[in-house]
Amino acid sequence: MSDAPRLLVAVDRARCIGSGLCARTAPADLVLGPDGRSAPARPDSEPSEELTEAAEMCPVEAITVRDAATGELVAPVW
Ligand code: SF4
Numbered sequence: 576m577s578d579a580p581r582l583l584v585a586v587d588r589a590r591c592i593g594s595g596l597c598a599r600t601a602p603a604d605l606v607l608g609p610d611g612r613s614a615p616a617r618p619d620s621e622p623s624e625e626l627t628e629a630a631e632m633c634p635v636e637a638i639t640v641r642d643a644a645t646g647e648l649v650a651p652v653w
């Protein structure tokens with residue numbers, strides 16, 4: 576088991592416009608639901624370039640990734 580910090584991924588579904596960019600970029604962490612909007616794919620996530628990239632490329636800034644232990648914002652960071 577990795578001791579890397581666990582991350583919590585959240586999607587503001589009211590903001591999501593269903594572009595699908597995040598689900599294509601980080602399919603392990605983000606999936607499009609039946610309503611065409613994105614949602615976290617699993618209850619917690621490991622850090623990855625794909626996840627960071629997905630959070631940073633969302634056109635409406637709907638995705639946040641936080642350290643599960645501290646609540647610190649991990650992505651997006653500008
Ligand atoms: S990139 Fe943003 S707008 Fe596009 S599906 Fe993901 S959360 Fe929604």
